[in-house]
Amino acid sequence: MLLVFIETRDGKIKKSSFEALGEAARRAAELGAPVAAALVGPADAGLDAELFARGAARVFRLESPAFAAYSAQDYALALKTLADEVKPAAVFLSATAMGKDLAPRLAAKLDAAMASDCTKVAVEGGSLEFTRPIFAGKAFATLRLKSAPAIATLRPNVFAAAAPCGGTGETIVKAVAVPDGAVAGRVAEILKESGAEIDVGEAEVIISGGRGLKGPENFALLRELAALIPRAAVGASRSAVDSGWIGHSHQVGQTGKTVSPNLYVAVGISGAIQHLAGMSSSKVIVAVNKDPEAPIFKVADYGIVGDLFQVVPALKDELKKIFAE
Amino acid sequence: MEILVFVKRVPDTESKIRVNPETRSVVEDGLNFVISPFDEFAVEEALRLREAGTGKVTVLSVGPDETTVILKKCLAMGADEAVLIKDAGRETYDGLRTAKLIAAAVRKRFPQFDLLLFGKQSVGADNGQVPSMTAELLGLPQANVAVKLEIDGGRGVVRREIEGATEKVEFSLPAVVSAQKGLNEPRYETLKGIMAAKKKVIPVITPEELGLTNDDIAPRVEVVKIETPAARQAGKIIPGSPEEAAKALVGLLRNEAKVL
Ligand SMILES: Cc1cc2nc3c(=O)[nH]c(=O)nc-3n(C[C@H](O)[C@H](O)[C@H](O)COP(=O)(O)OP(=O)(O)OC[C@H]3O[C@@H](n4cnc5c(N)ncnc54)[C@H](O)[C@@H]3O)c2cc1C
Ligand SMILES: Nc1ncnc2c1ncn2[C@@H]1O[C@H](COP(=O)(O)O)[C@@H](O)[C@H]1O
Numbered sequence: 356m357l358l359v360f361i362e363t364r365d366g367k368i369k370k371s372s373f374e375a376l377g378e379a380a381r382r383a384a385e386l387g388a389p390v391a392a393a394l395v396g397p398a399d400a401g402l403d404a405e406l407f408a409r410g411a412a413r414v415f416r417l418e419s420p421a422f423a424a425y426s427a428q429d430y431a432l433a434l435k436t437l438a439d440e441v442k443p444a445a446v447f448l449s450a451t452a453m454g455k456d457l458a459p460r461l462a463a464k465l466d467a468a469m470a471s472d473c474t475k476v477a478v479e480g481g482s483l484e485f486t487r488p489i490f491a492g493k494a495f496a497t498l499r500l501k502s503a504p505a506i507a508t509l510r511p512n513v514f515a516a517a518a519p520c521g522g523t524g525e526t527i528v529k530a531v532a533v534p535d536g537a538v539a540g541r542v543a544e545i546l547k548e549s550g551a552e553i554d555v556g557e558a559e560v561i562i563s564g565g566r567g568l569k570g571p572e573n574f575a576l577l578r579e580l581a582a583l584i585p586r587a588a589v590g591a592s593r594s595a596v597d598s599g600w601i602g603h604s605h606q607v608g609q610t611g612k613t614v615s616p617n618l619y620v621a622v623g624i625s626g627a628i629q630h631l632a633g634m635s636s637s638k639v640i641v642a643v644n645k646d647p648e649a650p651i652f653k654v655a656d657y658g659i660v661g662d663l664f665q666v667v668p669a670l671k672d673e674l675k676k677i678f679a680e
Numbered sequence: 681m682e683i684l685v686f687v688k689r690v691p692d693t694e695s696k697i698r699v700n701p702e703t704r705s706v707v708e709d710g711l712n713f714v715i716s717p718f719d720e721f722a723v724e725e726a727l728r729l730r731e732a733g734t735g736k737v738t739v740l741s742v743g744p745d746e747t748t749v750i751l752k753k754c755l756a757m758g759a760d761e762a763v764l765i766k767d768a769g770r771e772t773y774d775g776l777r778t779a780k781l782i783a784a785a786v787r788k789r790f791p792q793f794d795l796l797l798f799g800k801q802s803v804g805a806d807n808g809q810v811p812s813m814t815a816e817l818l819g820l821p822q823a824n825v826a827v828k829l830e831i832d833g834g835r836g837v838v839r840r841e842i843e844g845a846t847e848k849v850e851f852s853l854p855a856v857v858s859a860q861k862g863l864n865e866p867r868y869e870t871l872k873g874i875m876a877a878k879k880k881v882i883p884v885i886t887p888e889e890l891g892l893t894n895d896d897i898a899p900r901v902e903v904v905k906i907e908t909p910a911a912r913q914a915g916k917i918i919p920g921s922p923e924e925a926a927k928a929l930v931g932l933l934r935n936e937a938k939v940l
Contacts, residue, residue, distance in 0.1 A: 364843075427812060427822050452842035456824050459809040463776060463816035468900040470773075471807045484904055489773075490804050493697040494706065497904040498773060540821025540851030543837075547845045554843035560939070584940070603827070603862040604841050609693045609803065610717050610861060618939040629693045635912060639937045641929065647917075656915035657932055659925045669926035677930060677940065 357383045358415075358443035358504070360434060361392045361406065362453050366399055371449035371557065373409050373516035375509045378476055379447050380410030380517055385478040388444060391415060395433045396422030407524040410517045414526045415441075421533040425453060426541035431460040433531045438465055443504045445483055450508035451556075458508045468500035470507045474615070474636070476514075483507075491609040491632035511557050513615055553588040555605060560618045561637075563590035563607055564600075565630075567623015567644065567663055571600035576667045577622060583674045590614070590634075592624045608633035623663050626651030643667070681735035681831070682793040683726040686782060686810070687719040687754060688802045689747045697908060704903045705770055706804075715750040718799025721859035724866040725829060726797050727758045736760045738790065742767045742781050748882050755877035756869035763789070764884045772899035775809025781897060782810065783817035784890040795836075798858040800825045815856035823849040827862040 357379040361372045376392060383390045392411040394402065396418070403414045417433040434457075438446060446461065448454035450472040462469040474495070475486035485507050486497045500506070555561055562577045562584075574589065581587040590607040591600070607614055609629040619637035624630060626642070626649055634640070635654055642655035643666050652658045659666050691697075691711040698707040715723075726737040739754040741747045742765040751762035765785050772778075786793065796818075798811040808824075815822035823829075823838035827846070830837045831853070838849045838857060869877075887897055918925045918932070934940045 455808050456812060459775060459812035460816045463779060463813040468774060468776060469809055471809060489806055490697050491806060494699055494906055494908045496773060496906045499902040499904055501900040501902055540849060542847050543850045544848040545845050557843055639939050653914050654912040657929055658917045659929060660917060661922055665922035666926060669922045673926045673930040677934060
C-alpha cells in the first residue's frame with residue numbers, strides 16, 4: 356500500500372495533497388499496490404468523496420481530541436499507529452510547511468529512511484526511487500530508501516493531481532489514544548500575513564524583484580502585476596529582502612525558497628548563483644533587466660533589456676487586456 | 681540555561697557543483713567549506729539567550745576532522761565549548777543516521793540541557809530532517825523554521841513560517857528549535873574571540889564511545905545517482921520599445937509558452 360497524508364487548511368484539502376495523492380496513485384498502479392489517504396483530526400465528511408474521486412481506494416480518518424490543533428508529535432503518533440497496522444511500502448506527504456515539520460518526526464518514530472522535497476518518483480525493479488534537488492537544484496540525487504516504510508515529501512506544484520472521476524471507496528475511522536501531555540508543544544494560533552494570499556512555494560506564477568527596484572514602495576508594481584494573474588505570488592532576491600524592502604518569506608534562492616513555478620519573472624535581479632539555484636527549475640523564465648550582460652539572461656527563455664520602470668507598467672497594461680477578454 | 685547548538689560543515693553557497701558519476705557523489709576538491717548559513721542563526725540565538733540570562737552554549741558537529749574549522753568559528757563568535765562527533769563518512773543524505781549520532785551524544789554526554797538549537801536545513805543536502813528526528817528520538821517538543829523565539833521560564837514560544845502566514849507554536853522546555861533566516865543577524869567573530877578560540881581544545885567523540893555500532897549508523901539511504909541538470913539555454917531577447925516588447929512578451933507567454 357502507498358499511504359498519503361492529506362493536509363487540510365481552513366477545512367479544505369490542500370492542492371499539494373491532491374498532487375501527492377495523484378503521484379501515489381500512478382506509482383501504485385505500477386507496483387500493483389492500493390492507495391490510501393490519511394486524514395488526521397476533525398475534517399468535513401465531504402472530503403472523503405473528493406479523495407476517492409482523485410485516486411484513494413481507502414480513507415483512514417484518525418481521530419482524537421488532541422488532533423484539533425496541529426502538533427508534530429501527536430500527528431506523527433497518529434500516522435505511526437496507522438502505519439504499524441497497515442504496513443505501507445511508503446508514506447507520502449507534501450513538502451509544505453506542515454509536511455516538512457511532520458515527515459521527519461514520523462520517519463524517526465518508524466525508524467524509517469526519508470527523502471525530502473522530491474521532484475520525481477519512479478518504480479525501478481519493483482521498488483521506489485526518489486529524485487530530489489540537492490544544493491537547491493544545482494544537482495539532483497536519486498535515492499533508494501532501505502526501510503519499510505519509506506517516507507518521502509513531494510514538492511508542491513511538481514506532480515499532477517489526478518483529474519477527479521466518480522470513484523468510490525471505503526472510509527475507516529480509527530480512534531487514536533494520545534497519552535496526555537507526554538510531550539508538550541502545539542500550534543496556538545495562525546497569524547495571516549496581510550495581503551500575501553499565496554506563498555511563493557505554492558504559486559504557479561512568481562513575479563520577483565531585486566535591488567533594481569530601488570526601494571520598498573516599488574514592490575507595489577510587482578504586486579499589481581501578480582494581482583492580475585491567477586495563482587501568482589511576489590518573490591524577491593536576497594538583496595531586496597536584506598534591504599528590508601519585503602519580508603524574508605518571499606526570498607527565492609539557495610537560502611530562501613526553491614521554487615518551480617510555470618512562470619518566473621525576474622525583475623531587476625542580476626542572477627547570482629544563489630538566486631539561480633532557487634529558481635532554475637521553473638518551467639519558463641522571463642528576465643527584465645537594463646543590463647544586457649546580467650547573468651539572469653543566460654537562463655531566461657524570454658528577456659527584455661530595458662528599464663523596469665517602463666517595462667513593468669507596459670506589461671501590466673498588456674496583461675489587463677488579455678485577462679479582460 | 682544550558683544550550684546545545686548543532687552545526688554542519690557544508691560547501692559555501694557560491695560553489696559550482698560538479699559530480700563524479702563513478703562515486704555517485706559531489707566532487708569536493710576545490711570547494712570552500714563553511715558553517716551552514718542557517719546554523720549561524722542558531723549559534724547567534726544561543727549567544728543572545730545566554731547574554732540575556734546565564735548558562736552555557738556548547739556547539740556540536742558531526743563530521744570529519746576538518747570540521748574543527750567551523751567549530752573554532754563558533755568559539756570565536758562566543759560559544760563556551762565545542763565538541764566534534766567524529767564521522768569520516770561522506771554525505772549520506774540520511775538524516776536519521778545523523779540524528780541518531782546526535783541523540784546518542786546528547787544522552788551520554790549532555791543529559792542536562794534546556795534547549796537544542798539547529799538550522800532549519802543544511803545547505804547542500806537540503807534535507808530539513810535532523811531537527812525533527814532528533815526531537816523524536818529524545819522525546820522532545822519541536823518548533824521548526826523559527827523566525828522568532830521567546831523563552832520564559834520553562835516555556836517557549838516560536839513564530840514559524842507557514843504558507844502565507846506565521847504560526848505561533850507554544851512548547852515546554854527542554855525542546856528542539858530550528859532557525860530560519862529572520863530570527864536574528866549573526867555577529868562577526870572578534871579578534872579577541874579568534875585569539876581565545878585558538879587556545880581552546882575541541883574534544884572529539886567517536887561513535888563507538890557513544891555505544892553505536894557500525895550497524896547502528898550504516899546509511900539506509902542508497903544513492904543511485906547524482907546528476908547536474910542540463911544547463912538552461914539562453915532564450916530570446918525581445919526587441920522594441922517597452923510597449924512593443926511587453927506586447928510581444930505577453931503574446932509569446934500566452935501562445936508559444938502557454939503559461940498565461
Ligand atoms: C550565504 C549566501 C546566501 C545567499 N542566498 C541567496 C538567496 O537565497 N537568494 C538570492 O537572491 N541571493 C542570495 N545571496 C545573494 C546573492 O549572492 C546576490 O547578492 C543577490 O542575489 C543579488 O540580488 P539582486 O540581483 O537583487 O541585486 P544585484 O546583483 O545588485 O542586481 C540588481 C540588478 O538590477 C538591475 N537593474 C537596476 N536598475 C534597473 C532598472 N531600472 N531596470 C531594470 N533593471 C535594473 C541591474 O542591472 C542588476 O542586474 C546569497 C549570498 C550569500 C553569501
Ligand atoms: N552533521 C551534522 N552535525 C551537526 N548538526 C547537523 C548535522 N547535519 C545536520 N545538522 C543540523 O540539522 C540541521 C538540519 O540539517 P538537515 O536535516 O541536514 O537539513 C542543520 O542546520 C544542523 O543544525
